[in-house]
Amino acid sequence: MTRYVITRLLGAFAVLAVVSVVVFSLLHLAPGDPAVIIAGADADQATVDRIRTDLGLDRSLTAQYFDWVRQLCTGNLGTSYTLGQPISSLIAQRLPGTLQLTVAATLVMTVFGLLAGVVLATTRSRVLRWVIDQLSTLSLALPPFVSGVVLIFFFAVLWRVLPSGGDASLLDTPASSIRRLILPAVAMALPAIPVVARLLATEIRRNLDQEYVLTALAKGATRRRITWRHVLPNSLSPAVLELAIRIGHLLGGAIVAEAIFARAGLGSLLVQAVQTRDYRLAQVLLLLAIAAAIVIQLLSELLIARMDPRIRLGGKA
Numbered sequence: 392m393t394r395y396v397i398t399r400l401l402g403a404f405a406v407l408a409v410v411s412v413v414v415f416s417l418l419h420l421a422p423g424d425p426a427v428i429i430a431g432a433d434a435d436q437a438t439v440d441r442i443r444t445d446l447g448l449d450r451s452l453t454a455q456y457f458d459w460v461r462q463l464c465t466g467n468l469g470t471s472y473t474l475g476q477p478i479s480s481l482i483a484q485r486l487p488g489t490l491q492l493t494v495a496a497t498l499v500m501t502v503f504g505l506l507a508g509v510v511l512a513t514t515r516s517r518v519l520r521w522v523i524d525q526l527s528t529l530s531l532a533l534p535p536f537v538s539g540v541v542l543i544f545f546f547a548v549l550w551r552v553l554p555s556g557g558d559a560s561l562l563d564t565p566a567s568s569i570r571r572l573i574l575p576a577v578a579m580a581l582p583a584i585p586v587v588a589r590l591l592a593t594e595i596r597r598n599l600d601q602e603y604v605l606t607a608l609a610k611g612a613t614r615r616r617i618t619w620r621h622v623l624p625n626s627l628s629p630a631v632l633e634l635a636i637r638i639g640h641l642l643g644g645a646i647v648a649e650a651i652f653a654r655a656g657l658g659s660l661l662v663q664a665v666q667t668r669d670y671r672l673a674q675v676l677l678l679l680a681i682a683a684a685i686v687i688q689l690l691s692e693l694l695i696a697r698m699d700p701r702i703r704l705g706g707k708a
Contacts, residue, residue: 396693403685407678414677415456415670423668424448425472446472459674468675473667478675481660488558489645489656491568495576496641496648501634504584508591508630512599513618527585535644539578539651546574556652575648583637587630594626628695635691639684 426443427434443449447458462469468478511523533541547555553574559567598604599622607617646658657676664673 396689399689399692403682403689406685407682410681411460411674411678412456414674415459416452418665418668418670418673419452419455421668425668425670428667429473459671463675463678469671471664471669471672473664473669474672478672481672482657482675482679485655485657485660487561488654489642489649489658491561491572492575492579492645492648492654492656493638493641495572496579496644497634497638499576500580500583500587500637500641503580504587504634505591505630507584507588509595509618509623511588512592512595513614523588527588530581530585533581534647535578535582536647536651538581539575539648542574542578543651556654558654571652571654575652575654578651579641579644579648583634583640587633587637590633591626591630594629595622598622598626631695632691635687638687642680642683 424439424443426439426446426448430439430442440449447455450458459469468482470477471481474481507523507527511520514520530538543555546553554567554571556575557571559571561568595618599618604617604622607621608614645656646661648654649656649658650662657679661673661676663669664676
């Protein structure tokens with residue numbers, strides 16, 4: 392397993408290196424100039440040129456890229472062009488909000504995805520199975536920005552049982568913070584729930600036909616006991632891997648959710664950075680999101696190997 396982890400880490404660093412080049416190139420080749428935005432619409436060309444020199448934007452893209460990478464390797468994330476604050480401070484200010492939203496959406500996705508998967512695989516009610524199938528199709532068809540607007544209309548405008556958005560401190564006002572997390576978390580989790588449920592249901596049905604299940608039934612064990620104690624643990628691997636992939640998607644979905652529900656997080660900060668051509672801030676945020684997705688993927692594979700002794704990482708039997 393140690394060799395496998397080392398190999399994956401080396402692969403992760405290679406992916407991050409390639410991604411850093413792509414992100415840097417795309418952002419700098421996009422139209423717009425942060426020096427013009429900082430200088431203002433009425434600034435003359437001399438002022439714009441001076442700002443570009445101060446920011447180092449007059450240097451070649453190759454020199455700018457390696458300078459950025461060198462700073463990252465030393466732990467210096469740089470300073471935002473347009474906000475004038477250290478990027479590390481900006482991330483520290485916005486990270487809690489995004490983490491709270493991602494954790495809440497992950498809980499919703501996990502609980503309802505696993506529950507729906509078990510019910511879909513074990514229920515004998517055609518009506519219940521049909522209802523779950525229809526809800527799954529609807530959840531897949533609605534992107535987060537549509538489901539978010541729908542949730543706001545019903546729960547915040549029509550019925551007025553939940554706030555439409557905003558932030559609240561989880562430590563100072565936990566009840567208010569949780570209520571403000573419900574709608575964006577559900578909107579982010581909805582497209583992932585049916586995918587997790589169907590993967591789990593398929594695996595459970597496959598395991599229910601195994602000989603050990605028939606043997607346990609013949610010995611008098613109840614179907615419910617067999618399902619929860621034996622079949623479900625043996626069926627979790629595909630669902631866990633899908634959950635890990637979806638968590639990475641949730642980090643990207645936070646951009647849309649934070650915009651719709653007026654939350655201050657890394658997603659809204661990234662949108663602001665792209666709009667103002669704040670290259671350094673946007674580069675760091677994008678690279679951070681991709682690194683988080685890679686780490687989550689690796690941890691999920693290690694967890695699957697821990698849960699299922701039949702799996703041997705690195706291709707060893």
